[in-house]
Amino acid sequence: MLRRRFCSSLGATLAVTASPTLASADDGPLVGPIQLVGSRVVMPVSIGNAGTFLFAIDTGGAFSLIREDLARQLSLPDGGTLNVGVGGVTGFRNTFVISDASFAGIIRQRNILLVGVGPHVLGDRIAGALASGILATVFSELDFDALQWRVWPTGRPKLEGFTRLDSTITRPEGGRWSPFMTASGVVNGTRLRFLLDTGGLSLVRLNHHTARTLGLWSDDRPFAPARNGARIIRLEKMEFAGYTFEGLLALLLPDNQVVDISDGLIGLPLLRCFNLACDPVQRVLWTRRNSLSPGPFTYALSGLAVTQAGEAARVTAVGKGSPGEQAGIHPGDTILSPPPQALQQALNGPPGATISLTIGRDSGQSSATLTLRAYL
Incomplete structure (x- = not known):
């Protein structure tokens, strides 16, 4: 295959590294640690006998990533090349195969194909990124209060205090890429569809057409220039998962960037305010407000x-x-x-x-x- 096999095969080949009695939803979930490191949510990934490394959880990613210098340092097998886009740049990239990995000490997976990236793509201390299949293959929850990843391999828990989102977990045609998760939100009174992206660094991002339709892309409105012609503005009001956030900074994409699966995305700085549960059977998402505040998102004060x-x-x-x-x-x-x-x-x-x-x-x-x- 020309891509990693994680999201398409996890449900079929999943192996638990904890006691098998924990696999029942009645007995409780498998529980592994997560961390908030800078602008990323990460989990420890053990690669064979080579050691344990921090990988970001990237629900907006279509494929998993690894730092190419680390892959070569570990002498990972070559998986060929793949023409993909990373960080807005599309081109052929080397891929590498991890023959055996353990995710957060609770889930084991074999024969994973990852796309190699440069050392600055993911940030300091981050060795790679895991695409949305890590959450969307079996019932799982990210708990940002307890800093835990919970997995129910064979069952479904009772979700006390959670709200079912107007949401969808969509598997791309042919199953070649990881699922993407979308949910509704309201910006300044207009209902929109958002990609939920734990790898997204912005609080809220809006596609250019959406921003123009809402009157947010205007030379008469205060804005901060951002990279590649994007703009940062301050929203009056954002409603998501039953909660209202006022005055959030939003990133507006320039007209030369087209994203057609949603009207925009909600990134980790806002998603971290909610514990997020993924139900792959019903293909929906559930959230529960936690104790965290929105994370930082800044702009150049010079303008x-x-x-x-x-x-x-x-x-x-x-x-x-x-x-x-x-x-x-x-x-x-x-x-x-x-x-x-x-x-x-x-x-x-x-x-x-x-x-x-x-x-x-x-x-x-x-x-x-x-x-x-x-x-x-």
């Missing part, structure tokens, strides 16, 4: 997006209402100093920091001073 242009930087976007706009900087301006690397660091500085810039235009050079502040 400027720049790209390097030789020894200078070219301004590509200026956020409405930002210190950059207040200082009279416009898209197309050239920032002659500070140099690009120092400039990029300064533009992402803390509130109250000041930046002195030398601006170049056809009309000549000028100076500008920015004082960084929260403006959304």
Whole structure:
């Protein structure tokens, strides 16, 4: 096969590493540890006799990942190449086979194919990522209060205090990729469909068409420029799983990015507020509000997006209402100093920091001073 076999075969070949008596829903679930590490939720994965590594749980991923340098260090067998997209970049990538792995000490799986990625894709301390099959193959729960992953291999528990979401667990045609989980949410009074993505770093992300339809993509509305032409704005109100969140920051995709399986996604910084249970038989999701608050999601307080242009930087976007706009900087301006690397660091500085810039235009050079502040 040209992909890992985890999500399609786990239910058939699942082996429990704990006592078999725990496999009954009446006797209780299998329980393994999870952690919140930075912007990721992770579990320990033991790879044969090579050691135990932290893998992110990525319910938005169609396939599982491993750091390519680690795969080669462990001499994992080559699984061929696969043309896939990771982090918005599509191309042929090497794959690797793990012949025997244990997930959180409770689930064992053989012959897993993972896509190799660079060392900076997943962040420090994270060795790989497990796609949605880790949750959607058998009945399971992520408990962010207790930091536990619970699995019922042969039964279904009583879900006390949980709310059934207007949701679907969808298996792609042909079963080649992992299932994706979608649920409804309401943004500023409009009901939308969201991909639930524990690997998503944003609180809420909206596709470009959705953002325009809701009037959120507007040059008259305060926004912070983000990577690759995206924008960050502040929502008035977001309703999800029976709870209302006011003033969340949302990432808006630019018009050159198309995502057609939903209107947007809800990422881990918001999902972590709920214990999440997956019922693969009924193909629905259940949630229960826990004690956690939404995780952090930030933006550059300068309101400027720049790209390097030789020894200078070219301004590509200026956020409405930002210190950059207040200082009279416009898209197309050239920032002659500070140099690009120092400039990029300064533009992402803390509130109250000041930046002195030398601006170049056809009309000549000028100076500008920015004082960084929260403006959304």
